[in-house]
């Protein structure tokens with residue numbers, strides 16, 4: 001692509017904004033970012049907002065494209081599988097994939113954000129912190145910005161604006177004023193809260209390091225992801241209302257008692273449990289779908305701003321990073337022909353972001369409930385046996401989403417076919433040895449073609 005001095009304005013220096021800035025700078029675009037928060041390298045982030053993320057193949061690919069993956073290696077911890085904690089304290093390990101390469105990586109949101117912001121500035125992007133976008137004129141391309149420290153309001157002219165401003169996007173709010181703008185938001189009745197398991201006295205992890213720990217309890221769940229400093233970032237998922245809910249746990253004694261009865265082996269590891277619980281905010285989880293994603297060639301939405309999803313497939317960030325690389329692929333292919341790029345971006349991407357949004361909601365039930373169900377675990381074993389015999393054809397849905405870069409919509413469709421197949425094959429057996437391989441062979445030949453995959 002020929003280098004250009006065309007200036008791109010990004011709103012939001014969360015995770016997608018700086019990555020996109022880096023990729024655009026590498027093509028010679030001038031990039032400015034407006035971020036409403038202060039610079040997190042200088043101001044401590046408020047407690048309970050640092051939630052760890054699971055980074056997998058799609059996100060890693062994007063970081064490789066940006067030349068950043070090697071730099072990230074020092075701040076990630078590979079997680080090889082789920083470690084389930086029963087009420088009795090028994091541990092069961094379930095690998096994520098078929099081998100040691102099929103793993104996911106725990107990374108602190110704050111560390112990742114700082115690394116991306118540093119790299120974006122090194123590449124020559126300008127980031128204006130403390131500058132909240134308060135409006136955008138879709139006809140003239142003028143944005144309104146408020147300095148969050150002084151309250152001063154200013155306007156800026158822009159040629160191309162990309163809203164990377166997360167699930168409460170200000171750019172999307174302007175698009176909502178357009179006639180025939182489609183928008184849906186669906187909140188879960190569940191909220192989440194960050195808690196911490198501190199490091200041991202020698203800085204060591206007090207639980208198995210290379211696992212994502214889960215305490216699945218049906219209507220509620222606790223998970224823990226390892227940090228490089230020996231701590232675990234835990235997330236408690238609970239209904240907002242009702243018995244055993246955020247509303248029902250209103251005193252330190254109630255919180256501790258609840259944990260003792262549901263997550264007893266976690267309690268001795270969490271000396272600050274009640275303090276953490278009451279000082280950290282309770283977050284909500286939302287699925288957002290909308291269209292169109294762009295206004296002519298002037299404004300585009302990307303990442304959570306256009307497709308926020310619930311966190312149960314660990315894909316929100318991975319999917320947003322894939323948006324960034326796909327957008328750049330289109331820019332390269334069409335030589336920065338913005339109308340064409342924005343049109344194709346939405347056409348090809350929306351079907352896939354809708355698919356991962358639906359799979360993420362489905363996975364909520366799987367994580368909080370089914371991972372502890374013996375029939376579900378048996379089906380997982382059969383799934384792995386089928387994958388071992390037909391590695392090019394039968395790839396579990398979790399693996400298609402997490403370890404491949406095939407379109408999410410393909411993973412959803414093939415996953416549904418495989419699910420039906422598993423139902424039929426597991427119906428009357430309890431041991432993998434009893435699997436009817438002739439029938440499996442027949443079903444696979446009939447219903448599945450080899451997976452066209454991109455690593």
Ligand SMILES: Cc1cc2nc3c(=O)[nH]c(=O)nc-3n(C[C@H](O)[C@H](O)[C@H](O)COP(=O)(O)OP(=O)(O)OC[C@H]3O[C@@H](n4cnc5c(N)ncnc54)[C@H](O)[C@@H]3O)c2cc1C
Nearest residue numbers: 012014015016036054133165166303304314315316317318
């Ligand atoms: C509990 C939880 C766990 C998660 N776990 C995972 C996981 O394991 N793996 C995964 O891939 N994803 C995960 N996600 C999803 C992931 O966090 C999001 O998909 C990702 O942060 C989206 O990045 P973004 O840049 O689009 O938005 P954000 O990260 O929300 O960034 C938006 C930025 O825009 C700024 N901003 C907002 N409004 C304005 C404005 N008006 N003007 C200027 N700036 C503005 C914000 O301050 C922010 O910095 C999780 C999410 C949650 C809630």
